[in-house]
Every structure is written in C-alpha cells, then in structure tokens.
Amino acid sequence: MAIFERRSKVLGAAAGVVLVSVTLAGQAPASHGKPLPRTAWGDPDLQGIWSIATITPFERPATLAGKPVLTEEEAAELEKQTLKTSNQDRRDGAGTDVDLARAYNDFWWDRGTKVVSTRQTSLVVDPPDGRVPAFTVEGQKRATARAARGYDSWEDRSLWERCITRGLPMIPGPYNNNYQILQTPGYVVILHEMIHDARIIPLDGRPHISPAIRQWFGDSRGRWEGNTLVVDTKHFTDKVSFRGSTEDLHLIERFTRTDASTVRYEFTIDDPKTFTKKWTAAIPMTNTDEQIFEYACHEGNYGMVNLLKGARVLEQSK
Amino acid sequence: MAMVGVVLLHVAPPVRAHHAFAAEFDVSKPLKLEGTLVKWEMINPHSWFHIDVKAPDGTVVTWMIEGGSPNQLIRLGVTKHTIPVGTPLIVETYLAKDGTNKAVGRNFTLPDGRRLFLGGSAPGANPNK
Numbered sequence: 001m002a003i004f005e006r007r008s009k010v011l012g013a014a015a016g017v018v019l020v021s022v023t024l025a026g027q028a029p030a031s032h033g034k035p036l037p038r039t040a041w042g043d044p045d046l047q048g049i050w051s052i053a054t055i056t057p058f059e060r061p062a063t064l065a066g067k068p069v070l071t072e073e074e075a076a077e078l079e080k081q082t083l084k085t086s087n088q089d090r091r092d093g094a095g096t097d098v099d100l101a102r103a104y105n106d107f108w109w110d111r112g113t114k115v116v117s118t119r120q121t122s123l124v125v126d127p128p129d130g131r132v133p134a135f136t137v138e139g140q141k142r143a144t145a146r147a148a149r150g151y152d153s154w155e156d157r158s159l160w161e162r163c164i165t166r167g168l169p170m171i172p173g174p175y176n177n178n179y180q181i182l183q184t185p186g187y188v189v190i191l192h193e194m195i196h197d198a199r200i201i202p203l204d205g206r207p208h209i210s211p212a213i214r215q216w217f218g219d220s221r222g223r224w225e226g227n228t229l230v231v232d233t234k235h236f237t238d239k240v241s242f243r244g245s246t247e248d249l250h251l252i253e254r255f256t257r258t259d260a261s262t263v264r265y266e267f268t269i270d271d272p273k274t275f276t277k278k279w280t281a282a283i284p285m286t287n288t289d290e291q292i293f294e295y296a297c298h299e300g301n302y303g304m305v306n307l308l309k310g311a312r313v314l315e316q317s318k
Numbered sequence: 319m320a321m322v323g324v325v326l327l328h329v330a331p332p333v334r335a336h337h338a339f340a341a342e343f344d345v346s347k348p349l350k351l352e353g354t355l356v357k358w359e360m361i362n363p364h365s366w367f368h369i370d371v372k373a374p375d376g377t378v379v380t381w382m383i384e385g386g387s388p389n390q391l392i393r394l395g396v397t398k399h400t401i402p403v404g405t406p407l408i409v410e411t412y413l414a415k416d417g418t419n420k421a422v423g424r425n426f427t428l429p430d431g432r433r434l435f436l437g438g439s440a441p442g443a444n445p446n447k
Contacts, residue, residue, distance in 0.1 A: 089433065091410075091425060100345045100412050105426055105434060107394075108386025151341060161337045163363060175390050193389065293389045300361035303384070306342045310415030 036227060036257050039183055044227045044257055046181045046188070049292060050285035052170060052265065053112030053177035055082045058281070060122035060130030068130065070119045083113060110175040117262065117284045123171075125266075126280040132243060139274035143244045151311035154304055159240065161304065163297030165216050166194040167240050168233065168251055169267040172283065178292050179285065181255075181263075188222055188229060193292045201231055211235050214247060229255040245271045261287040336363045336387070339412075343422045347413040351381055351421070352429075355405045360388040360398040367423060369407055383409050383423040407434070 037045040055078070060068075070078060088106040093099045116123070122130030135143055149156040160166050170179060173194060180191040190199045201222040209219045214237035222231045231253040238247040250270040258264050263285040270278045353369035365385035370378050388396075406429050411421030426434035 089425070094410075095345065095348055097340055097345055099424065100339050100343060100422070102424070103339050104384075104386045104423060107434075108390060110390045157337075175387050290393050293392050295362050295387070295389055297363045300359070301363055302366065302382075303337045303342055303364055306414050306416055306420060307337060309418075310342055310344075313416050 037260070041185045043183060043185075043224065044229070045183070046229060046255055046257055046263055047183055048287050049178055049180045049290065050263055051112075051177050051288045051290070052172045052179065052283050052285050053110060054114060054116050054123075054172050054283070055079060055086070055112050056116045056120065056123055058123045058171065059132055060124065064121045065129070067121055068128070070115065070121055072119070075115045075119045078115060079113060086111065108175070110177065112172065112177070117286070118282075120282070123281040123283050124279060125282045126268075127277070133275045133277045133279050135244065136272070136274060136276055139244055142246075142274070146241075146244065151307055154308065157304065157307070159216075160195070161307075163195065163301050163304075165197055165240070166192065167242060168217060169242065169253060169269075169281075170265065170283070171281075176295055178288060178290060180292055188231075191292065193295055195297055196295050208234055214238065216240055218249075218251065227256060231255070242269065244274050245269065246273045248273055255285075258284075339422060342384075342414060343412040344415045345412055348424075349411050349413055349421060351383070351409045351411055353381065353407060353409075355401060355403055355407055356380065357403065358398050358401060360391075362387050362389065365391075367407070367409075369409065379419060382420045383411060384420070385423050401434075 039045045039047075088102045088104060088109055090102070091099065120130075124130045124132060127133060151157070154162055166173070170192070176194040178193045180189075182189040182191070186202065186204050188201045188203060190201070192198070197217065199217055199220060201220045203222045203224070205223070206221065208221060211234070213219070214235055216237055216239065218233040218236040218240075220231050220233040222229055224230070231251075233251040233253070234249075236245075236247050236249050236251075240247075242249065242251075248271055252268040252270065254264075254266040256264045256266075264282060265285050266280060266282040268278055268280045269275065351369065351371050353371035355367060356370050357368035359366040359368070365388050367383040367385060369381050369383060371381055372378050408427045408429060409421070409423050410425040410427075411423060414420035414422075428434070
C-alpha cells in the first residue's frame with residue numbers, strides 16, 4: 001500500500017476530481033424531455049448523496065463585475081488557477097500568516113476542483129450583481145460587534161468552532177460537503193455530514209410551531225410546488241446567525257431535480273432586521289458515490305482548548 | 319485568454335476551516351520536528367499525530383501535531399493503520415500559542431524527502447481523488 005507520493009493531490013487531480021454522476025437503475029434520465037425520477041408514491045425523487053463542493057465563490061468578485069456566467073474556457077482557466085493558488089502543499093511564503101492559514105497538506109481538504117455546472121460566477125444569483133445586499137444600520141452594528149469578538153470565552157467563538165452546528169442554509173465548505181436526502185410519504189430527511197445534523201421536514205401542511213419555541217435549525221415545513229420541494233423555515237434561536245441574520249430570519253429553500261445527477265438547491269434569505277433586501281443563492285448539488293461518515297466533533301475538539309489557553313498565555317505576556 | 323487568466327487569479331476563495339489557525343498557532347515560531355509516529359488520533363474535528371522526538375542528549379519528548387478532519391481520508395480508504403506506528407516522519411510545524419508541545423502539521427515528509435500523500439492507492443480509495 002503506497003502511502004507516500006511525490007505529487008500533490010491537486011496536481012494529481014488535474015486529470016479530473018469530478019463528482020461522479022450516477023445512473024439511477026431502472027429510471028429514465030431526466031434530461032432531454034424525459035420524465036424525472038419519482039418515488040413509489042409519486043413525489044419527485046430527490047434521494048441520494050449529494051455534494052455541494054465547488055470552487056465557485058459565494059459572492060461575485062469585483063474582477064468579474066458585470067459577468068454573471070463564465071464561458072467554458074474561462075471556467076477551465078479559473079479551475080486551473082484556483083487549484084494552483086489553493087494548493088495547501090505550496091510552501092512559498094513560509095513564515096507568514098498566509099502559510100500558517102494553509103494549515104495542513106492538501107490531502108486533508110476537499111473543497112472541490114470545479115466551478116458549479118451552471119458556470120455562474122457567484123453562488124449569489126439575486127441581486128443580479130451576485131453580491132449580498134448591504135446591511136441595515138442595525139445589521140451593520142451587529143456585524144461590527146461580531147468582528148470584534150475575541151477569545152475571552154468559548155461563547156465568543158462560532159457554532160462551527162464549538163462543534164454545535166454548521167447551521168442553515170447549506171453552503172460549501174473546505175471539507176465534508178456531502179448531504180443525504182431521504183424521503184418517505186409525508187416527510188423529507190436531510191442529513192448533513194458536517195456536525196452530522198439531520199433535519200426531518202414534514203410535508204403534510206401542518207402549521208409552524210409556536211414562535212415562543214426557538215430552535216437551532218428553526219422550524220421547517222415542506223411542500224411541493226410542481227416538481228420543486230419548497231422548505232419554509234422560521235423560529236430560529238437567537239444563538240444562530242447566517243452572515244449576521246437574526247432570530248427573525250425567514251429561510252426559503254427550493255430543491256429541484258434537474259437531471260439524473262443534479263438537484264438545484266436555492267435559498268432565499270429574508271431578514272429585514274439585517275439586510276436591506278432579500279437575497280438568493282443557487283448551488284447545484286451533484287450526485288456522488290461517496291459515503292457520508294460521522295463527524296463527531298465535540299469530544300475531540302482539542303482546538304478549542306488550545307485557542308483559549310493560547311489567548312490566556314498571550315494576555316499574561318503583555 | 320491570457321487576460322482571463324490574469325483576472326481570474328484573484329478569484330480564488332479564501333481558506334476557511336473549522337477554526338482560526340492564527341489564533342491557535344504562532345506564525346513566529348516555526349519548528350521542524352523529526353521523530354517517529356507513536357499514535358494517530360484519527361478524530362474529528364482534527365486529527366492529532368503523536369510523534370516522539372529525540373533530543374541530542376538522548377531524551378525523548380512527545381509532540382502532538384494537528385492535522386485535518388479524517389472523514390475525507392476515510393472516504394479515500396485510509397485507516398489509522400495506514401501509517402504504521404514507528405513510521406519516521408519529518409514535520410514542518412508552527413508551535414501552539416499555549417506553550418505546550420503541540421503544533422500544526424504544516425508539511426509532512428519522509429526522511430528521504432518524499433511528501434506524505436494519503437489516499438488514491440489504499441483499498442477502497444476513489445481513484446479520481
């Protein structure tokens with residue numbers, strides 16, 4: 001078993017770390033006007049393990065202002081350049097913060113090697129400039145306060161650092177980008193690999209729970225609009241926040257099977273206390289033959305102890 | 319095409335991870351450690367390699383070296399036995415700010431200079447990775 005190799009994973013990946021499309025046995029392909037797969041009880045079939053790993057940036061970079069979609073050639077060039085710049089095996093800049101931020105060798109990371117299949121230049125698709133709208137005055141105040149948080153307590157750190165949840169909505173990360181969707185009559189389950197969260201979403205039209213009850217994942221209700229699963233989530237706890245959102249966030253997610261290997265995932269952020277207008281991002285979820293493994297985070301989170309101890313040592317040295 | 323390349327060079331997404339490395343480790347304290355693997359904690363959110371490092375006077379000090387989440391490695395067919403205990407390793411690190419014998423494993427190599435590479439060749443590995 002060879003465990004050592006001269007080349008880096010990124011260089012090796014040039015041949016194509018591509019999310020594998022899966023032909024669904026016994027079901028007609030969805031593309032070219034053929035019917036989409038359906039469950040035995042007739043709902044559109046979204047089931048499978050899906051990856052949202054991508055190198056497409058969340059917001060459109062200033063260098064691509066006015067350009068919502070890349071050509072195939074531009075996409076290939078972006079992939080090539082991104083793999084080069086994000087290669088964690090490179091050691092130029094040793095002794096600098098950039099090198100430290102690269103952290104580990106490249107084999108640990110799985111942030112994707114491809115732009116999204118639509119070749120959109122940002123995951124944010126509305127507003128049309130691909131940028132998250134400006135904060136409200138109140139939202140900006142909270143953002144400034146958040147940025148100033150240090151290491152006095154674990155409670156100053158993010159919920160992800162604390163191993164509590166990666167939260168909603170689903171966004172690409174540096175690793176563990178897989179999600180599993182399961183369906184039964186009346187329910188959809190979405191399993192998140194990162195922090196192994198599971199959402200059980202009823203589809204039977206029941207009303208939301210009382211707003212007096214606040215939850216880490218809010219309270220989700222699903223419904224079908226044509227072939228699209230729409231999931232409406234409210235009543236988040238004030239302990240969670242997505243890009244500064246408050247407990248009043250109204251999250252609307254849409255899942256649409258667009259072909260045998262793709263579910264289009266779209267989410268809209270509606271939180272007037274934080275953003276000056278609603279905004280929407282869209283991420284193609286790609287079917288993968290990879291398995292999901294448990295991400296038991298809290299018990300092994302030595303990093304949190306190290307962060308806080310490091311901060312105490314620095315305080316004493318001043 | 320060259321123009322596109324120049325523009326896109328600035329598009330690479332920032333490195334994001336489970337925690338802020340600069341808060342846990344000290345960029346002003348790089349250290350190259352040469353030792354042998356005595357234990358690999360293949361745990362989330364970060365793996366930890368324990369290596370014994372022998373000083374010139376013969377005393378042995380155990381260091382803990384932080385790595386990444388094992389989930390991706392498991393998908394590639396790697397187990398905690400893939401790198402046997404006793405394997406000699408050279409690790410370029412940055413020391414932990416808390417002053418203990420901990421560091422982040424910035425670059426793992428073998429004594430002959432080959433870079434540690436996990437995945438692709440182990441049983442069950444995804445050959446496309």
